[in-house]
Amino acid sequence: MTPAPTDPFAAPEGVRLQKVLANAGVASRRVIEQYIVEGRIRVNGAVVTELGTRIDPEKDLVDVDGTAVQLDTGKRYVMLNKPTGVVSSMKDEKGRADLRRFTMEYEERLYNVGRLDAETSGLLILTNDGDLAHVLAHPSFGVTKVYIAKVEGTVTAQTIATLTRGVELEDGPIAADKARLLDSSRGSSLVELTLHSGRNRIVRRMLAAVGHPVTELVRRQFGPLHLGTLPAGKSRELTKIELGALLTLSRQDSPADAAAEPSSPSRGLRGQASGIEQARGDAQENE
Helix, strand or coil: CCCCCCCCCCCCCCEEHHHHHHHCCCCCHHHHHHHHHCCCEEECCEEECCCCCEECCCCCCEEECCEEECCCCCCCEEEEEECCCCCCCCCCCCCCCCHHHHCCCCCCCCEEECCCCCCEEEEEEEECCHHHHHHHHCCCCCCCEEEEEEEECCCCHHHHHHHHHCEEECCEEECCCEEEEEEEECCEEEEEEEECCCCCCHHHHHHHHCCCCEEEEEEEEECCEECCCCCCCCEEECCHHHHHHHHHHHCCCCHHHHHHCCCCCCHHHCCHHHHHHHHHHHCCCCC
């Protein structure tokens, strides 16, 4: 937030808050002014009630009614229902089908947030927001993800309980946040697993460990985002509500981040390109 100038004749710094939010598509300036008066807008965590408030759109973080707002209109956020047979890479060195076909229609250079293995379908985020990509893909952040797996055999209530209690894998124990049996017939079962772990191929390894190898796997939810009826191989831009929920989630410090670095209004807005590259290295969630 830009401080008031000490020199009464100096040109004011920053941009009026209502103008910035109107440009971001939140509402009209008049409506935003009413929001300000009602104390519904925060800048860097502090409630703002002065109509003359000015901010720096490149540094300040703004939320309305507790929902984060992206002030940079150059950022793009896309939901993809990745089909099977496609690797989570923008350029596969082995010549396999990759994600480039799904980004060609966008002017911006988009990257995937996290990964799904080639034989797993489902929700994948594509964006040019490096900071968001880095935060959401980092294993320490622990974004909740929901999967539906078709597995071999008849899954019992005891097996579901085992998944939530925890199973021992070669790289340590792991427990599902939630697990439930959706269906079981003709020698196979449908299981829904909710996890926040980003460990490599974790869903497939957990289910194999309890004696039910995965034959089909789809990610239905990533944090606040739901795949809904989006067909496999199709993409769409996030709605304003979805984007607000995702940004709000990404601005919440993980325990590791909070311990490593003090909170700063501009911390989440630095190093866009480097953030994306780092996220690509951090993300190992090949479920």
